[in-house]
Amino acid sequence: MLCDERIDLKETHGPLGPDESCEPSADGTPPRARTFLGAILCGVACACGGGGYTGSSGGSNTPPPPPTSATLLYVPNEAAGTLDALTIDTQTGIPTPISGSPLPDGPMPRGIAVDPQKRFLYVTSPSGEVRGYLLDSSTGKLTTMSGSPFLTSAQSVAIAVDPSGQFVLTANGSSNTVSVFEIGLTGALTEVAGSPFAAGADPSAIVVAAGHYVYAANQVGGSVSAYRIDMTSGSLTPVAGSPFPVGASPGALVVDPSGTHLYAADSQPGAVSGFTIDVSTGALTAISGSPFPAPNGALSVVTDASGKLLHIANGTNVDCYTIDASSGALTPIGTSVTNGRATALAVDGPDNFLYALDNVDNQVEVFSIDAASGSLKLIAGNPFPLFPGSNQQGLGPTSITVAH
Structure with a gap:
């Protein structure tokens, strides 16, 4: 019909x-x-x-499943001007280079960051620019975004994306500044009004805490600059009391998952400075017992997803600590020996794997993390080359990031 x-x-x-009636109901x-x-x-x-229902008896109106999203690992190679891209087996932790890796990038890639939604990847360079890529979250492949590279007019050496995915921030080394860029719908960057903002001497690391606070480690100045970021304009306002004194040469920072403690790795002398973050002001207060000894050196620092464990790359091995849930104080629990030289670290938090970059032999060493004891164990197959034959090349890998 x-x-x-x-x-x-x-x-x-x-x-x-005969049995029907016209009587109304x-x-x-x-x-x-x-x-x-x-x-x-x-x-x-x-x-x-x-x-x-509009289909046939054998049809279905169930929508198709969303695209799969892989756990990805990226390493910038400063000497070669390339990016290593690998997928991670979330069951075993094993990294495997994607087809075409290493990927071409540009001059002197140094810092690397992925936005929280795994849409965009950004690489910073001391040449004074940020290069942006569209990220295929199922394959790890990268496509240069329109407008890239984005000039920083500064010697950018480290990079971070705020947890909301609205802004990219760079620490600008010898320029003694921090730059802030707004992320557009396509991933393109626009520098915010007032940027770059003054920092201490030689800022070499930058992190953003969940409470809208930004921290930059001033490697020459021996301090941490603290700012409040306006989540509408991206403008930075120094926190009262900033900069806060730390060790002689802080080169790496991490904020615990709760956003209440900040740790700075200091390579000279080897130590980790710990601070409590005032969540209402962003001010830093040294944790009792800080700085905590790191006798083998401290080049890179990460926490696990639970915020109970802290790990330090000391240039050779990985030192492990437990974090006191109340005070944030660190207690050493031992050193995990690598097969090479651990210079930078990244954690795949949900799956409890730690990745240590060996910047001499161009390889990654993978540890499983015992959530109960905090100890590390090298998984079978270590070490893993960044790509076949990578240990025969002068790549100069500088940092490492994992996007889950």
């Missing part, structure tokens, strides 16, 4: 049968007429595309 067909009720209904409609009217409405709905 088509939608515009007319129905003659007399012809289709016919005379009453409680709603005033004869029973047979009510049943027939329902049949008409059902037929019209089906013929005109109404109703909940």
